[in-house]
Amino acid sequence: xxxxTNQSNGSVRTADLVQKGLARRYKxxxxxxxxxxxxxIFSLLCLAGLFVSIFGSGYTAFQQTAIELxxxxxPSLLNPNxxxxxDFNGLVKTSFFKLFPEVTDRGEKKKLLSLLxxxxxxxxxxxxxxxxxxxxxxxxxxxxxxxxxxxLIKGHVNRNLPETERRLDNLQLSLINTLEKQAKIKKxxxxxFFTAGDSREPELAGIRGATCGSFYTLLITLVLSFPIGxxxxxxxxxxxxxxxxxxxxxxxxxxxxxxxxxVFGLLGLAVFLNFFELPRSSSLAGGIVLTLMTxxxxxxxxxxxxxxxxxxxxxxxxxxxxxxxxxxxHHVLPLAMPGMLTGTIIGMARAxxxxxxxxxxxxxxxxxxxxxxxxxxxxxxxVQIFLWADSPERAFMEKTSAAIMVLxxxxxxxxxxxxxxxxxxxxxx
Amino acid sequence: xTPQTALIALLLLSTAGYYLGRKRAMxxxxxxxxxxxxxxxPVYYGTLTALWCAVPALIIFSFWMMFESTVISNMVISxxxxxxxxxxxxxLNLIMNDIKNLVSGNIVSGxxxxxxxxxxxxxxxxxSISHGALFVLILTLCIAAVSVLQxxxxxxxxxxxxxxxxxxxxxxxxxxxxxxxTIGIVLSVLYESIRFFKIIPLHEFLFGFKxxxxxxxxxxxxxxxxxxxxxxxxxxxxxxxAIAMAVAVPVGLMSAIYLSEYANRKFRAFAKPLLEIxxxxxxxxxxxxxxxxxxxxxxxxxxxxxxxxxSESALAAGLVMGVMIxxxxxxxxxxxxxxxxxxxxxxxxxxxxxxxxxxxxxVLPAALPGIVGGVLLAVSRAIGExxxxxxxxxxxxxxxxxxxxxxxxxxxxIVTLLVGDQEFDSPKTLAAFALGLLLFVVTLILNVIALYVxxxxxxxxx
Numbered sequence: 001x002x003x004x005t006n007q008s009n010g011s012v013r014t015a016d017l018v019q020k021g022l023a024r025r026y027k028x029x030x031x032x033x034x035x036x037x038x039x040x041i042f043s044l045l046c047l048a049g050l051f052v053s054i055f056g057s058g059y060t061a062f063q064q065t066a067i068e069l070x071x072x073x074x075p076s077l078l079n080p081n082x083x084x085x086x087d088f089n090g091l092v093k094t095s096f097f098k099l100f101p102e103v104t105d106r107g108e109k110k111k112l113l114s115l116l117x118x119x120x121x122x123x124x125x126x127x128x129x130x131x132x133x134x135x136x137x138x139x140x141x142x143x144x145x146x147x148x149x150x151x152l153i154k155g156h157v158n159r160n161l162p163e164t165e166r167r168l169d170n171l172q173l174s175l176i177n178t179l180e181k182q183a184k185i186k187k188x189x190x191x192x193f194f195t196a197g198d199s200r201e202p203e204l205a206g207i208r209g210a211t212c213g214s215f216y217t218l219l220i221t222l223v224l225s226f227p228i229g230x231x232x233x234x235x236x237x238x239x240x241x242x243x244x245x246x247x248x249x250x251x252x253x254x255x256x257x258x259x260x261x262x263v264f265g266l267l268g269l270a271v272f273l274n275f276f277e278l279p280r281s282s283s284l285a286g287g288i289v290l291t292l293m294t295x296x297x298x299x300x301x302x303x304x305x306x307x308x309x310x311x312x313x314x315x316x317x318x319x320x321x322x323x324x325x326x327x328x329x330h331h332v333l334p335l336a337m338p339g340m341l342t343g344t345i346i347g348m349a350r351a352x353x354x355x356x357x358x359x360x361x362x363x364x365x366x367x368x369x370x371x372x373x374x375x376x377x378x379x380x381x382x383v384q385i386f387l388w389a390d391s392p393e394r395a396f397m398e399k400t401s402a403a404i405m406v407l408x409x410x411x412x413x414x415x416x417x418x419x420x421x422x423x424x425x426x427x428x429x
Numbered sequence: 430x431t432p433q434t435a436l437i438a439l440l441l442l443s444t445a446g447y448y449l450g451r452k453r454a455m456x457x458x459x460x461x462x463x464x465x466x467x468x469x470x471p472v473y474y475g476t477l478t479a480l481w482c483a484v485p486a487l488i489i490f491s492f493w494m495m496f497e498s499t500v501i502s503n504m505v506i507s508x509x510x511x512x513x514x515x516x517x518x519x520x521l522n523l524i525m526n527d528i529k530n531l532v533s534g535n536i537v538s539g540x541x542x543x544x545x546x547x548x549x550x551x552x553x554x555x556x557s558i559s560h561g562a563l564f565v566l567i568l569t570l571c572i573a574a575v576s577v578l579q580x581x582x583x584x585x586x587x588x589x590x591x592x593x594x595x596x597x598x599x600x601x602x603x604x605x606x607x608x609x610x611t612i613g614i615v616l617s618v619l620y621e622s623i624r625f626f627k628i629i630p631l632h633e634f635l636f637g638f639k640x641x642x643x644x645x646x647x648x649x650x651x652x653x654x655x656x657x658x659x660x661x662x663x664x665x666x667x668x669x670x671a672i673a674m675a676v677a678v679p680v681g682l683m684s685a686i687y688l689s690e691y692a693n694r695k696f697r698a699f700a701k702p703l704l705e706i707x708x709x710x711x712x713x714x715x716x717x718x719x720x721x722x723x724x725x726x727x728x729x730x731x732x733x734x735x736x737x738x739x740s741e742s743a744l745a746a747g748l749v750m751g752v753m754i755x756x757x758x759x760x761x762x763x764x765x766x767x768x769x770x771x772x773x774x775x776x777x778x779x780x781x782x783x784x785x786x787x788x789x790x791x792v793l794p795a796a797l798p799g800i801v802g803g804v805l806l807a808v809s810r811a812i813g814e815x816x817x818x819x820x821x822x823x824x825x826x827x828x829x830x831x832x833x834x835x836x837x838x839x840x841x842x843i844v845t846l847l848v849g850d851q852e853f854d855s856p857k858t859l860a861a862f863a864l865g866l867l868l869f870v871v872t873l874i875l876n877v878i879a880l881y882v883x884x885x886x887x888x889x890x891x
Contacts, residue, residue: 018781025783032785036687039680040700043759046752047707053722054714231603239600251880252607258806258876259869260813262840263614266865269847270617277498292610299607325593353711356815356840359848382713382816389717389820397721404714415709 054408058401064190064203065150066142067116067179071095073128075136083129088121092143099184100175111172117144119192119204142188147202147395149176153187156394193402197368198384202395205388207403209370213283213363213378214352216371220287221351225294226344230333232295233302233340238328257296264293265360273361281362281377289357294347301343305336338425345418349411355382381407432494435564439490442571443483449575450478453582461584469589477588480595481574486567493563501555508551510544528552618869621862628856629657634863636660640826640837642846642857657860659867661826665743665836669818670811672747672832673754677811678804680751681758688759689766690788708756716820719749724821736833741823744832750817754807761803765796768887798886805879809872815840839864 071091078086096116097103103112120143127141128134148167151157153176163170179185196206232253240246268289272278278285309332317327358364363379364387371378379387381403388400454474458464464471502525506514513524524545531549582588626634637658684704688697724745731738738744769792777787793800823835824845846861 025786029783029785032788033687033691036683036691039683040687040704042680043684043704043707043752043755044700046755047703049722050710050714050718053718057721228603228606231600232606235600235604239597240604249604249607251877252611254880255873255876256607256610258809258872258880259614260809260815260840260872262813262815262843263618263865263869263872266843266847266862267610267614267617270621270862271613275499275617276495277502292606295606295610299604323589323593325596349709353709353713355711355713356819356844359844364848382711385713385717386816386820389713389720400717404717407711408714411709411711 054401054404057398058405060154060156061193061398061402062190063154063187064192065145065153065185066188067096067145067149068140068142068184068186069095069099069120070138070140071124072138073135078128078135080132080135083125083132086125086128088125088128092116092120092124099182100178103175108171111169112175115146115149115172115175117146117203118201119144142186144192144203145185147393149185150203151394151398152176153180153185154398156398193399197370198366198379198387199368200366202391202393202399205396205399207381207384207406209367210379210381210384210403211406213286213367213371214380216283216374216378217286217290217358217380218348218352220284220374221290221294222344222348224288224291225298225347228291229295229298229344229347230302230340232299233306234328234333236299237303237306238332239324253296253299256292257300260356261293261354262356262360264289265357267292268357268361279375279377281365281367281379282375283363283371283378283380284374285361286358286363286378286380287374289361290351290354293354293357294351297347297350298340298344301346302336302340305339305343306332308339309335335427338421342418342421345414345421349414349418352380352410352414353382353407355380355386358383359386381410432490432560432563435490435560435567438564439483439486439567439571442568442575443479446482446571446575446578447475447479449475450578450582451475453478453579454588457582457584466584468585468587469592473588473592474582474586476592477595478575478578480592481578482571484595484599485574486570489570490563490567493559493566497556497559497563501552501559504555505548505552509548513544532556614869618862618866621859622866625856625859625863628859633657634659634860638828640842642842642860655856657856659839659864661828662837662839662842662864664828664830665822665826666812666838666840668743668830668832668836669747669750669822669838670808672744673750673811673814674804674808676748676751677754677758677807681755681807682762682800684755685759685762685766686788686793689763690784690792704756704759707752708760710753712753712814712816713820715749715753716816716818719745719817719821723749731833738833739823739835741821741835742833743822743836746818746821747832749821750811750814753814753817754811757810758803758807761806762796762800765799765803765883765886766792768799769795796886798882798889802879802881802883802886805875805882809875809879812875813840813868813872815844819844839868843868 069092072095074091077091093113096113097109100112103109123143124141127139131139145153148157152159152168152173157166157168159173166173168176176185192204193206195208196204197209199205236246236249236253240249268285272285272288273280278288313331313335314327317331318324322330358380362377363383365377365379366387367377367379369376385400385403385407388396388403451471451474454467454471455464458467458471467474505528506521506525509524513521516524527545528549529552531545532552634657637656638660639656639658640661641656684700688701692700724740724742727742727745727748728738728740773791773795774787777791778784782790818838818841822838822841824837824841825835826837826842827834829836843861843864846857846864
């Protein structure tokens, strides 16, 4: 942009026009660029907000408030040969009352007892069953506190609220204060969360049942979808003739990849549950539905992996006399396998986070028992999250966030494995 | 004799078949002068035996398992006392459920009934017979396959070609599964929908203005009679999807433009994986986020400026859904923008246009078909998204375009109609399938158009 040259040529106009507009145009340029940057920052802020809010409300769930009781294991009450019939609840009650000799009124005793979880007697019963030699001695044992106490100790409940707006009244609050002063109440690592099934009581609820259910469901999905997906990808990429039939299959696969997952749930309900009468809520039915859902992902990834194997390898194999099947099985497939595995892991990660189709086939039921097989009624982690998110108790919100953290951890591990595989075995030809 | 044992036995028998076939081939070859006189390597004779052993038995096994319980149920029903058999179909279903619960040792609803107990015993008896028969059948098939092949194995048996042919058919069978899935979806959804449209006429469903699927279950019950006009449900779905797209399209597109045109390698390597994390988060997590974080924020902000925001507003669900779709839009647009030939950009830049002008007047118009395809795919995703709306949007079907009000969507209705206990033949449950059919058809049309557009576009620059 040299003004003098332009002037000497006598064609001032265009250059001047350009010059005049330049400032405005550069401004627009800057604005456009900023808009792009803002878009990315917005997305990243959303991501950060999501993680911060979930981790912020969930990390406390890994600790659980427990109350220490000195329990005299009375030999007259505990018969070592018939422990299941023993009155553990009574033992817990008497030892808890002993801590507060001043509480005598019936109503107040009831309020006192409500500070303990209903799981306290189970904790004692477990302890006695594993240590029958301790009968006749006084043991000090931490038993779980009620979820309202737990919320208070963790500071999720404001102690200064008026009594009517609190779940715990003034008496209970003062009792808790006494316990705190005596150091009889403290937060411990929450093992229940990892070892228990679902429960109506937040302090007794855990994710083991859902994790086992997820494991069985994913196992079925993997066992079915990996071989079928690889076979389909190999057929379409290596063997299929170019004709109408192949086109139909291809269009079908591409469409299935974009069908809403809930439609697969409808299919599962109508076909697998009502027609073939597979057991309702079982990980078998869930696994089959998720197989149908993840197959397109695996097939598409598998085809991409096969496509990236250069034709020279195929030609070399055929050239030394291998049959087409031998060429694929001995040369192409091993080279494409890392890519296929990556696709499979990503598909599995999607299946692990999937909720909607499983709601349709009844995996949303309240199931306390930990599933022991493929046909047992079970639930999976995302559905457990959905169930807990619906529960009104404040303590369940914390549990939900914690369960989400566990789910995200699994997903991170799976996706990192996929990235690692891709990095390690990626080949550029 | 459980099916699992049958499956394990099948596996063991096939393995045995493999070794027997290989051994036989070696033995045969020894007579004619060593393995080199065989047509194929001994492994193929073994594989052939194992395949013939496993595949037919597996097919029989799966069909048996598919139809076993239906057949047994029908046989049990035909043995029930007359008084029970004459019950209407839905009551009969309940009784069948009770019988099955008795068999599996669960708690049964209602009182103990000797007829039911007898039926349960009969059911168990039939099932054990069926499992026994299946086991024997599979065993016979395997042994027959092995013995036939043992006689057939000769040096001139073209075992490799046979094996390859079999594998070829297995591959075809696996790839046709996609077709069967589609057919299964269409048939199952269509079948129930037709039953629904027999009760509620199609035009009433498509053009009705009132949606309240609560039906009186008993004839004498006072209550709503059920109205199945789906227009409010459609408007709700469109509203939520529109909000989602209003977030996802500009943000996703601008991120894609910035990442592919402006960002340096380092920033790209940092931001792109982070964006992909957004795509990998399960939808139930977004739902929880929408219901517990975003909804209250929107409600409180609304209250601050004097707006009456419902606690299950369409806005919250739509916003979070939009965030979920951002990476989807951005990665699709990224692909498309990268596919625009560099020459077009260079030409525009050399004529003196700024980078943003190049993008707006040259790159985007060139990439437009692909972007439109990507957006259509995103719309189909938004329409079919379930968990976010189930957790954050409401149930009441309001005919409104006000994003601050509660609306309901197709997927929410499907979930609420089908989760929980209800009889399977009532219009209420069937309505879910009609909505499912509609959802399937709409998303299918969107996908077909989008895939066609994207493919056409790719061909243009290749």
